[in-house]
Amino acid sequence: MKGRLIAGTAAILAALGASSFYVVSGAYDFGADTPHWALTRVVIETFRDHSIAVRTRDIVVPDFGDEKLVLKGAGQYAAMCVNCHLAPGMKDSEIRPGLYPQPPNLSEKRVDPARAFWIVKHGLKMSGMPAWGLGHDDAAIWSIVAFVTKLPGLSEEHYKQMVADAPPDEEMGGMKMDGDKAGTGGNPAQDKGGAKPVGGHQH
Numbered sequence: 001m002k003g004r005l006i007a008g009t010a011a012i013l014a015a016l017g018a019s020s021f022y023v024v025s026g027a028y029d030f031g032a033d034t035p036h037w038a039l040t041r042v043v044i045e046t047f048r049d050h051s052i053a054v055r056t057r058d059i060v061v062p063d064f065g066d067e068k069l070v071l072k073g074a075g076q077y078a079a080m081c082v083n084c085h086l087a088p089g090m091k092d093s094e095i096r097p098g099l100y101p102q103p104p105n106l107s108e109k110r111v112d113p114a115r116a117f118w119i120v121k122h123g124l125k126m127s128g129m130p131a132w133g134l135g136h137d138d139a140a141i142w143s144i145v146a147f148v149t150k151l152p153g154l155s156e157e158h159y160k161q162m163v164a165d166a167p168p169d170e171e172m173g174g175m176k177m178d179g180d181k182a183g184t185g186g187n188p189a190q191d192k193g194g195a196k197p198v199g200g201h202q203h
């Protein structure tokens with residue numbers, strides 16, 4: 001028993017020593033053009049998915065029936081998301097092939113609305129997916145999510161029409177992209193009391 005304990009401790013120390021050596025040796029390639037090992041990917045995805053599942057448990061998804069809400073989201077999607085997540089009729093973009101992980105093509109992939117809301121609001125560490133909640137209120141984010149749920153299966157013409165019919169920026173709640181100072185800033189609609197939360201869920 002004691003022998004096994006010593007052997008086990010020695011093995012753990014050896015593994016720690018080897019991994020520390022590996023880290024400080026600089027052998028690991030941090031470049032985005034070298035994919036993760038399969039194990040690293042599984043570990044990251046498992047971490048990510050459990051973390052998101054816990055945080056989305058109590059999110060109440062609002063009714064997406066309001067056509068205006070979806071149109072608002074179309075305009076915001078076209079302004080903020082297409083370069084990374086593409087749109088109907090778009091084969092690729094300048095930035096997307098070089099991103100790692102590669103953003104999913106949301107014109108083809110269906111996403112769960114509560115999960116999408118959380119990800120759009122909070123972003124994803126070490127992925128390039130921004131936390132849009134820093135500059136946009138929940139109502140604005142729900143409108144984007146409402147549109148994203150309609151996106152797979154839209155024709156190119158229908159997509160372009162929706163973007164063209166989207167209300168102009170000043171009518172959209174919390175939509176200023178102008179690097180306003182953090183804190184109260186970046187959310188003019190809220191300052192004016194203009195944006196009404198759509199869903200039951202508020203952070």
Ligand code: HEC
Nearest residue numbers: 080081084101102103104111116119120127128129130144
């Ligand atoms: C700079 C690139 C970039 C921009 C801009 C961007 N995203 Fe992302 N997005 C990503 C990356 C990278 C991921 C993570 C992919 C992964 O983990 O496999 C991601 C993940 C997501 C996911 C999760 C998809 C899934 O499979 O569960 C959603 C939903 C999403 N983004 C929506 C949006 C929306 C909506 C916008 C615009 C408001 C946006 N993203 C803007 C890069 C971007």
